[in-house]
Amino acid sequence: MEIQGKVAIVFGAGSEIGRTIALALAAKGASIVAADIDTPSGMETVQIMQGSRQALSAGAGSATFFHCDPNKIDSLKHLFNVSDRVFGGIDIVCNQVDKIDIESNIDEWLEKAFKEIFGANSPDMNGALGSTQQALQYMKRRGAGTVINVLPEASNEQHPSNIAAQAFKDACSVPAETDKVRINLVTGAKTENAESTASTIVSLIENENSIGEVIRV
Numbered sequence: 001m002e003i004q005g006k007v008a009i010v011f012g013a014g015s016e017i018g019r020t021i022a023l024a025l026a027a028k029g030a031s032i033v034a035a036d037i038d039t040p041s042g043m044e045t046v047q048i049m050q051g052s053r054q055a056l057s058a059g060a061g062s063a064t065f066f067h068c069d070p071n072k073i074d075s076l077k078h079l080f081n082v083s084d085r086v087f088g089g090i091d092i093v094c095n096q097v098d099k100i101d102i103e104s105n106i107d108e109w110l111e112k113a114f115k116e117i118f119g120a121n122s123p124d125m126n127g128a129l130g131s132t133q134q135a136l137q138y139m140k141r142r143g144a145g146t147v148i149n150v151l152p153e154a155s156n157e158q159h160p161s162n163i164a165a166q167a168f169k170d171a172c173s174v175p176a177e178t179d180k181v182r183i184n185l186v187t188g189a190k191t192e193n194a195e196s197t198a199s200t201i202v203s204l205i206e207n208e209n210s211i212g213e214v215i216r217v
Contacts (some may be wrong), residue, residue, distance in 0.1 A: 004029030012096035014041025031061025168211030
């Protein structure tokens, strides 16, 4: 997917990782919806984007802050609804996976949770799963899209096994085939490697063959 001219929602945009991702996408020409529960930090990210020469030279679109608590379903729905109406669609969503999203372990989360949200009768969820769920609805109408779930500071125990990674890949093949929505996972993200995390995300978005990938940075 070419990032230029696309609309991207970046969760946790006020954090170092989220801010770096937002700036990297802006530098590629995307309009950014910087979503965060921390209003001052999120607003600071938008101010940085608006003053970034690198982003401006790439012909970046607008940068907008949106207060959102991803752990509240109504807040998630409101964010996606307003972003869709204001920008005319949503092309890219970058989630930061909170540890509370993973109730037991990363393997079970990948093997079961993602498969469940793709079901026709799946209940509304919150967190990264809920955001992915909302993204699927809007991107389906858009005709294509990509979702990147970022797991910050993953330990060895949090990085999925090969079996779980394959289960995730298999599950993600469904929306990719039916709705042209690609979903990938990046683990091991932390402040120290924020730049490489952002670079990995850009590559996953631009590579149309990236479907259900689990990349550790």
